[in-house]
Amino acid sequence: MPWQVLWLVLWFMVTGLAGWAGLRLCGWEPKFFWSQLVSFTPYAAALSLVPVGCAAFLRARPLLVAALVVAGAFAVTVLPRAVPERNPPAAGPVLRVLAVNLLHSSVPPSALVEAVERDRPDVLHLLEFTNRMRERVEALGLARLLPYEIVLPGTESEGAAIYSRYPLRPSDTPIAAPVFRKSPRHLPAVVTLPGGREVEVVAVHACAPSEGWRTACWASSIRALPPAGERPRILAGDFNSTLDHAVLRDLIATGYRDAADVTGKGLSMTWPYYEQPRLFPKVAIDHVLADRRIAIRSFRTQRLPRTDHRATLTELVLP
Structure with a gap:
């Protein structure tokens, strides 16, 4: 490739990536495919290093300066997710929360119950939970392991527990109903811990940020979630949003912290895994948001069979 053509290609890359970084930093989310595309910002950040290296090799100083500025803009937004943060002082009860999107209850019931037996969560959030799945997991002993339950009936993607x-x-916390019928719904509840301490939990399942009518459903389903308040609150589940979506960052800014981000695992991708090529790019759309007064001791994602989401397991210490 002639050097002039390579030079033009590199400038084209830098210009396009600069536009991407600019949109991400300003928080404006146009109503077309940007709500989907912005989820892949970590990959764009990695790509921004290519023109930096090429410009350095070619000794093209103006191009190198521009490429470094763009790469720096991406670094500001992406790199902090890989750096652990300090926790607030907390000496209260420890709570382990496991959240799983079951992909229309396709996960084998035995695998789910085995995960509960192995990981010993105190609270389990189940999304896309059908009545048939409820019958099968309770027959296998889930109610013995976790004897208290609240179920939101539904079929395919609507149900939760x-x-x-x-x-x-x-919980009496108001959460707006979905904008459209046949949409996922959030499920709030209050857990009473030994000694009478209460913490609110919300099993989160937002609409997907698709084009057309689902764009409105997606944004409104995130805005419907309650801000941090007087009672400690934990939101866990499928947000269908990444930390690169302004609507999710606005929710976090009300007084939450993202467990993956806090523990330096903010680049742990959670979707899509099932029946996808190994190299298909993944995004982090499953989150655990905890009141900023809560210490986050650990966070990890883990595989369950026949679901396109990774489950999240988080250990938290209440104030």
């Missing part, structure tokens, strides 16, 4: 080791009751 929270199972708990400790007493559980419905």
